[in-house]
Amino acid sequence: MSDTPDSVVRTYIDTHRAAFLGDLADWLRIPSVSAQPAHAADVRRSAEWLSAKLQETGFPVTEIWPTAGAPAVFAEWPSGDPAAPTVLVYGHHDVQPAARADGWHTDPFEPEIVDGRLYARGAADDKGQVFFHTLGVRAHLAATGRTAPAVNLKLLVEGEEESGSPHFRALVEEHAERLTADAVIVSDTGMWSEDTPTVCTGMRGLADCEIELYGPDQDIHSGSFGGAVPNPATVAARLVAALHDEDERITVPGFYDGVVELTDRERELFAELPFDEAQWLRTAKSRATLGEAGHTTLERVWARPTAEVNGIGGGYQGPGGKTVVPSSAHLKLSFRLVAGQDPDKIERSVRDWIATRVPVGIRHEITFGAATRPCLTPLDHPALQSVVRAMGRAFGQKIRFTREGGSGPAADLQDVLGAPVLFLGISVPSDGWHAPDEKVELDLLLKGVETTAYLWGDLAAHWRAS
Amino acid sequence: MSDTPDSVVRTYIDTHRAAFLGDLADWLRIPSVSAQPAHAADVRRSAEWLSAKLQETGFPVTEIWPTAGAPAVFAEWPSGDPAAPTVLVYGHHDVQPAARADGWHTDPFEPEIVDGRLYARGAADDKGQVFFHTLGVRAHLAATGRTAPAVNLKLLVEGEEESGSPHFRALVEEHAERLTADAVIVSDTGMWSEDTPTVCTGMRGLADCEIELYGPDQDIHSGSFGGAVPNPATVAARLVAALHDEDERITVPGFYDGVVELTDRERELFAELPFDEAQWLRTAKSRATLGEAGHTTLERVWARPTAEVNGIGGGYQGPGGKTVVPSSAHLKLSFRLVAGQDPDKIERSVRDWIATRVPVGIRHEITFGAATRPCLTPLDHPALQSVVRAMGRAFGQKIRFTREGGSGPAADLQDVLGAPVLFLGISVPSDGWHAPDEKVELDLLLKGVETTAYLWGDLAAHWRAS
Numbered sequence: 001m002s003d004t005p006d007s008v009v010r011t012y013i014d015t016h017r018a019a020f021l022g023d024l025a026d027w028l029r030i031p032s033v034s035a036q037p038a039h040a041a042d043v044r045r046s047a048e049w050l051s052a053k054l055q056e057t058g059f060p061v062t063e064i065w066p067t068a069g070a071p072a073v074f075a076e077w078p079s080g081d082p083a084a085p086t087v088l089v090y091g092h093h094d095v096q097p098a099a100r101a102d103g104w105h106t107d108p109f110e111p112e113i114v115d116g117r118l119y120a121r122g123a124a125d126d127k128g129q130v131f132f133h134t135l136g137v138r139a140h141l142a143a144t145g146r147t148a149p150a151v152n153l154k155l156l157v158e159g160e161e162e163s164g165s166p167h168f169r170a171l172v173e174e175h176a177e178r179l180t181a182d183a184v185i186v187s188d189t190g191m192w193s194e195d196t197p198t199v200c201t202g203m204r205g206l207a208d209c210e211i212e213l214y215g216p217d218q219d220i221h222s223g224s225f226g227g228a229v230p231n232p233a234t235v236a237a238r239l240v241a242a243l244h245d246e247d248e249r250i251t252v253p254g255f256y257d258g259v260v261e262l263t264d265r266e267r268e269l270f271a272e273l274p275f276d277e278a279q280w281l282r283t284a285k286s287r288a289t290l291g292e293a294g295h296t297t298l299e300r301v302w303a304r305p306t307a308e309v310n311g312i313g314g315g316y317q318g319p320g321g322k323t324v325v326p327s328s329a330h331l332k333l334s335f336r337l338v339a340g341q342d343p344d345k346i347e348r349s350v351r352d353w354i355a356t357r358v359p360v361g362i363r364h365e366i367t368f369g370a371a372t373r374p375c376l377t378p379l380d381h382p383a384l385q386s387v388v389r390a391m392g393r394a395f396g397q398k399i400r401f402t403r404e405g406g407s408g409p410a411a412d413l414q415d416v417l418g419a420p421v422l423f424l425g426i427s428v429p430s431d432g433w434h435a436p437d438e439k440v441e442l443d444l445l446l447k448g449v450e451t452t453a454y455l456w457g458d459l460a461a462h463w464r465a466s
Numbered sequence: 467m468s469d470t471p472d473s474v475v476r477t478y479i480d481t482h483r484a485a486f487l488g489d490l491a492d493w494l495r496i497p498s499v500s501a502q503p504a505h506a507a508d509v510r511r512s513a514e515w516l517s518a519k520l521q522e523t524g525f526p527v528t529e530i531w532p533t534a535g536a537p538a539v540f541a542e543w544p545s546g547d548p549a550a551p552t553v554l555v556y557g558h559h560d561v562q563p564a565a566r567a568d569g570w571h572t573d574p575f576e577p578e579i580v581d582g583r584l585y586a587r588g589a590a591d592d593k594g595q596v597f598f599h600t601l602g603v604r605a606h607l608a609a610t611g612r613t614a615p616a617v618n619l620k621l622l623v624e625g626e627e628e629s630g631s632p633h634f635r636a637l638v639e640e641h642a643e644r645l646t647a648d649a650v651i652v653s654d655t656g657m658w659s660e661d662t663p664t665v666c667t668g669m670r671g672l673a674d675c676e677i678e679l680y681g682p683d684q685d686i687h688s689g690s691f692g693g694a695v696p697n698p699a700t701v702a703a704r705l706v707a708a709l710h711d712e713d714e715r716i717t718v719p720g721f722y723d724g725v726v727e728l729t730d731r732e733r734e735l736f737a738e739l740p741f742d743e744a745q746w747l748r749t750a751k752s753r754a755t756l757g758e759a760g761h762t763t764l765e766r767v768w769a770r771p772t773a774e775v776n777g778i779g780g781g782y783q784g785p786g787g788k789t790v791v792p793s794s795a796h797l798k799l800s801f802r803l804v805a806g807q808d809p810d811k812i813e814r815s816v817r818d819w820i821a822t823r824v825p826v827g828i829r830h831e832i833t834f835g836a837a838t839r840p841c842l843t844p845l846d847h848p849a850l851q852s853v854v855r856a857m858g859r860a861f862g863q864k865i866r867f868t869r870e871g872g873s874g875p876a877a878d879l880q881d882v883l884g885a886p887v888l889f890l891g892i893s894v895p896s897d898g899w900h901a902p903d904e905k906v907e908l909d910l911l912l913k914g915v916e917t918t919a920y921l922w923g924d925l926a927a928h929w930r931a932s
Contacts, residue, residue, distance in 0.1 A: 204689060208787040217751035222800055223670060223872025227714075227772030228763045229752040234706055234775050240699070241707030248693075285683035286695040288827025297694045306693030309700050310790050311781035316798055321674040321835050323800050323872075324776050332782055334688055334789050361754025369787050406689025406789075 006393060008143040009453045013135065013446055020135045020449070021118070021442070023053060025111040027093075027127050028120040034070050034094035034163040043070040043159050046093045050130075050157060051075070057134045058141070059155070065175065067167035070094060070159030074178070077137070077153040083464050085383075086152035087456070088181035088419070090410055091130035091188050092161035095122035096434045103436035116442050123440040124431035129187040130157050132426070132445055136452025143453060150460035154181060158409070161188070165409040169370070172416045181419045182463070183383040186410045187448075189425035191402075192273055194441065197395040198402045199387050200423035204302075205337035205374035206407035207346050208310070211239070211354065212330050214363040219315070219324040226325050230361045233314035236329040239357055243307045243333075247293035250307045250335075252353045258340035260376060262303050269379075269401050270298045283429065302403035306336045336405065343371030372407040375414050375421040382463040387422055387451075390458050394450035424451065472859060474609040475919045479601065479912055486601045486915070487584070487908070489519060491577040493559075493593050494586040500536050500560035500629040509536040509625050512559045516596075516623060517541070523600045524607070525621070531641065533633035536560060536625030540644065543603070543619040549930050551849075552618035553922070554647035554885070556876055557596035557654050558627035561588035562900045569902035582908050589906040590897035595653040596623055598892070598911055602918025609919060616926035620647060624875070627654070631875040635836075638882045647885045648929070649849040652876045653914075655891035657868075658739055660907065663861040664868045665853050666889035670768070671803035671840035672873035673812050674776070677705070677820065678796050680829040685781070685790035692791050696827045699780035702795040705823055709773045709799075713759035716773045716801075718819045724806035726842060728769050735845075735867045736764045749895065768869035772802040802871065809837030838873040841880050841887040848929040853888055853917075856924050860916035890917065 013020075032046035033039040047070075051062045054075040061076040073093060098108035098121035106112045111120035118128070137149055144150065156179060158168055172179060192198040215232035216225075245251050262270075275298055281287065291300035300306070314329025316322035335346055347368050358364045377384050379401065391399045404423065414421045426448040432438040479486075498512035499505040513530050520541040521528045527542040539559060564574035564587035572578045577586035584594070603615055610616065622645060624634055638645060658664040681698035682691070711717050728736075741764055747753065757766035766772070780795025782788035801812055813834050824830045843850050845867065857865045870889065880887045892914040898904040 206689070206789065208789070210787065215752065220750055220752070221872065222772075222774045222776060223672070223802060223870075224767060225750040225752065226767070226774040226800075226802060226871070227770060228755055228757040228766040229747075229750050230754060230756040231775055233778045234710075237703035237706030237775065237778060240703030244700075281695075284686055284691045284695050286681065286686070286691070286827060287829075288696060288825070289694055290696040290825060290827060291694040300694040301690060301692070304693060306688075308688045308692040308789075308791060309697055309703065309781060310688060310788055311783055311792065312699045312703060312795065313779045313783050315775060315777035317777055317779055321676065321798055321800060322776055323672065323674070323774075325774060326777065329778065332787055334692075334787060336689060336692060359754070359756060361752060361756060363753075404689075405692070406687065 005143055009139045009450055012139045012142045013449050016135055016138070017446065024128060024131045027131065028111045028122050029109055031109045032094045032159070033097050034160050036097055040070065043094055047071045047073050047159055050093050053134065054155065057138060065171060067160065067171050069163070069167050072156060072158040072171055074175070075155040077149055079150060079152045079460070080148045081150070081460070084151050084460050085182040085463050086154065086180065087459065088154040088156060088179055088184045088413065088417070089133055090156055090184055090186045090413060092126045092158045093130065094159045094162050095127070096125070096162050105437055108438070113442070117439040118442055118445070119437060119439045121438055123438055124427040125433040125438065126161070126188045128440040128445055129425055129427060129448065132448035133187065133452055135449045137456070139449060139453035140456050144457055150456045153456065154179065161409065168409045169412045172412050176416050179417055181417055184410060184413045184417065184419050184421045186421060186423045187425055188408070189404055189423045190427035190429065190431070191425060192400065194428050194444065196274060196400060197391055197397055198400045199384070199391060200402045200404050200425065201379065201384060202339060202376035203374065203404040203410065203421070203423070204407055205341065205343060205411060206334060206372040207337060207343045207368060208332070208334035209350065209366050209368045210330065210332050212328060212365045213358065214328045215361065216325060216327050219327050222323040222325050229325060230359050231325050232329040232362055233326045235358060235362050236312060236314055236331050239331065239354060240309050240312065242357060248291055249293070250305065252349050254349045255305065255346065257345070258342065259305060260339040262299060266379070267299065270296065270302070273298065273400060273402070301405040303338055305338050305341060308334050310334050336407065337374045339374050339376035341374060343373060347371070373411045373415055375411050377420045377422055381420060383420065383422055383459060386455060386458040386462055387424055390451045390455035393454050394447045471609055475605045475916055478605040478608045479915050482601055482604070483912065490594060490597045493597065494577045494588050495575055497575045498560045498625070499563050500626050502563055506536065509560055513537045513539050513625055516559050519600065520621065523604060531637060533626065533637050535629070535633050538622060538624040538637055540641070541621040543615055545616060545618045545926070546614045547616070547926070550617050550926050551648040551929050552620065552646065553925065554620040554622060554645055554650045554879065554883070555599055556622055556650055556652045556879060558592045558624045559596065560625045560628050561593070562591070562628050571903055574904070579908070583905040584908055584911070585903060585905045587904055589904055590893040591899040591904065592627070592654045594906040594911055595891055595893060595914065598914035599653065599918055601915045603922070605915060605919035606922050610923060616922045619922065620645065627875065634875045635878045638878050642882050645883055647883055650876060650879045650883065650885050650887045652887060652889045653891055654874070655870055655889045656893035656895065656897070657891060658866065660894050660910065662740060662866060663857055663863055664866045665850070665857060666868045666870050666891065667845065667850060668805060668842035669840065669870040669876065669887070670873055671807065671809060671877060672800060672838040673803060673809045673834060674798070674800035675816065675832055675834045676796065676798050678794060678831045679824065680794045681827070682791060682793050685793050688789040688791050695791060696825050697791045698795040698828055699792045701824060701828050702778060702780055702797050705797065705820060706775050706778065708823060714757055715759070716771065718815050720815045721771065721812065723811070724808070725771060726805040728765060732845070733765065736762065736768070739764065739866060739868070767871035769804055771804050771807060774800050776800050802873065803840045805840050805842035807840060809839060813837070839877045839881055841877050843886045843888055847886060849886065849888055849925060852921060852924040852928055853890055856917045856921035859920050860913045
């Protein structure tokens, strides 16, 4: 079903394409690097620029929300229809650091279009993907003759995502009432490839911890005492080794409790993707795959929980040898979680498991960081169906499904607002997120515009507010 | 049997005690710290001082032997008896660094006698224990009326022991012919305690290695790739964990091949020592014992081979967490070896074992350091019996047996010269080697003098040159 004439949308986008790209270039010129204090004023300027642009776009409400760090931008455009669903779009206006000296072929903050690609820091991550919503909603209005979008449209564009979103949860909690939504649409992700448009249906969660293991009060002589007292580095290693069984399954009791297993249909859909293991290994800069038995690589990184050693250390670190039993050792572990796993329960299970495995004579301390919950939207969710239809119209292709192996602040929106999270991104793996020569493919960027031009009407037609 | 009247020896020592201690104090004033380049001249001065003193003692041959580092002192006093055995005494004239600010109650290089203890850096380790041989050989001559010792007496006093004896092996090889001996007596060790005089019969050997494990070309994102590629930190941990079985026995195939097991008699002798586990744990600054099943703590540190992690590292080491699969990890392992184990064979076994355990996709490099062989003199060796008798006369007590868990350059003498190594030391655990307030007990120091005064005659009487 199609409530918006596609040709009208395409004509509208064509007509406004130049102005849209010119505006985006203006925004990309602002080096809103949240991780670098010297750019704090630029991050504020970026928020002000976006707020003004959203007002110009037609959002009747635009606000700059301060945080303990960099400010976020909020905008709201009510539908006027009491039965219309409310959609909250999430993105971020801060960017990764970038300097010509890192290997850029152009100035990272002077956008250039070459061969249909717009090169600039933030072109894909995430200014380009936030920005397609501005032209998208205008095209939606133009094609439908409406004066307000078919859904209640809210935007929350944070300014600290590249710094780990340290104040995002507090921001969402503070403004929870204003942010209420029936669905969250995250535009800070990607698709499988230029040729294979996809929609992402879930994101793994994350629990991480640091474990300190204390043995002798100081490093002691391994000739005098070695082999007769517990060595904390050995204990650390034994913990790591015991984390997985021979099938690379995690051995912590209860770890898999509640895990939402992949359905046969989902496994089929993953398997339909044109996955090239050699290419994937090149991207992973690795030489072999290794993971949980009975699962493919995509299943392992998208839909299975993991336990990973991010750091290990203890004892002598200098050149050559030193015959000591180390006084202490440490581990940094992280657990990727999937739907059905509760980070609090995982923390308790890991704590209990470690406590039973640390031998007498070794003292241990465990510190867990703030956890991120997993997100998963069922394939038959009406909002997801709308996203798939809208993308299908824009791309003229079958839309396939992916998931995201990483973890992100969108989970805070899910938790606080109690709304499902959908992912609408048009970036592709070659876009160079966090790397030199970041770019966005203009064709795909405009497909993003077109997708949102169809999406709001489709959503309103197929899904009423709860 | 006693060829030297004990009373004559004691009177001689009493008469010369003051001059002996005055001379030792002069030597201790020279800060011969081999690890500190600023003291290089002091180390040379220490060698010259000792060489002159040995000449004054009566050694017809005294030489300073240069090395690529600090010089050693060699002295030789032939017996004149063609059938006399040849004994080479080993010690060192360099000392550990020391500064008042480290917590010394006196100037570490201004010897002071307080309550029968001589405080100074090097008092026990090792100048005091080298120096008792000077008065000892004079007392031997005085009591026997000889003009030359009953054995061919050689001294080799190196200047780099506290720096790891980097040139000692080359020195011994260079002068192997001059150093030829029927037995080596090392005076750089200790006894069980003031109340329990002991002789050490063996020393463990050492093989150590560094293992580098390489995974992804750079740290990669644990959300995107974790759980699907091998993690070199996990591999490092699994190697460490697999090194021991549940009985804390080393699992490397062939590791225990040839190990000279303790006899029932040796285990009984160890068990006779007044071992106080709580006190030992305080010395080890540890809270529990842990080691190879079926062995006591003393057996574990003296007579059993071990595998110890001296250092482990990989991945993120900064504050907080970082969700990476590390690019590399490293291990520093050391193996203490006992009689019957061949370091070259151990190296091959460890290399083979690691090669079979590193998974596809991880590249590894192993570097072994220079190994030290174990030493062990059988309890019934005639030279050991002489040492026990001489000590027994000096101490008026039963002499018990210990071993040394550490490893030292004496093994080079054993290897190059093909001579058994005996350990004659009078230091006690409270002497504070490498620590502030190092001291030697004057009573024990003079027992050392007395022991050597009896030893040369006893050796010559009971053991003829081979």
